Amino acid sequence: MSLHENAVRVLKEYADQDELRAVYLDHLAAHPDGMWKPCEAGHVTASALVIDPERGKVLLTLHRKLGMWLQMGGHCEPGDATVEEAALREATEESGIAGLTLLPGGPVRLDRHPIPAPCNWHLDVQYAALVPQGAVEAISDESLDLRWFTYDEVADVADASVVQLVRRTLARL
Numbered sequence: 001m002s003l004h005e006n007a008v009r010v011l012k013e014y015a016d017q018d019e020l021r022a023v024y025l026d027h028l029a030a031h032p033d034g035m036w037k038p039c040e041a042g043h044v045t046a047s048a049l050v051i052d053p054e055r056g057k058v059l060l061t062l063h064r065k066l067g068m069w070l071q072m073g074g075h076c077e078p079g080d081a082t083v084e085e086a087a088l089r090e091a092t093e094e095s096g097i098a099g100l101t102l103l104p105g106g107p108v109r110l111d112r113h114p115i116p117a118p119c120n121w122h123l124d125v126q127y128a129a130l131v132p133q134g135a136v137e138a139i140s141d142e143s144l145d146l147r148w149f150t151y152d153e154v155a156d157v158a159d160a161s162v163v164q165l166v167r168r169t170l171a172r173l
Helices: 003-013 018-030 083-095 151-157 160-172
Strands: 043-052 057-063 072-075 109-114 121-130 143-150
Touching: 003 018, 003 083, 003 121, 018 043, 018 109, 018 121, 043 083, 043 160, 057 083, 057 151, 057 160, 072 083, 072 121, 083 121, 083 143, 109 160, 121 160, 143 151, 151 160
Parallel strands: 043 121
Antiparallel strands: 043 057, 043 072, 057 143, 109 121
């Protein structure tokens, strides 16, 4: 199964955000290259909110290019067999935390947001990743900073998309 086929399967099984889910599925049906960064109509990305439920905190990255506090995530790569693997790889790379595990149940939410041309759109499939006990983060080249925030602090530093991701993750927990 290709990554494209996996994304279609994941989206068909995702039982929420029906209108947005349809946009993603239509995009993939129209664009065989819709998983990859060069697709100028937009492309699917994968991200994960790194969460430590025991401490009541989430780890956000201060994105180097955007200057915003965001969840870990980014572009799919040819070595990614599944969207889940892409999200977990991105979360591990950007947080520096080994042993992350995705919260069961598939994606937590979808978020479509504009990006500069020529690509135009990110169609982000968002997961949540649980930290192992004793996890220690390490900043990556893609980040200006990493910081733990309590659930309530997220609304003060991040945009509405991240706030919604935290809310949906907490509801899933």
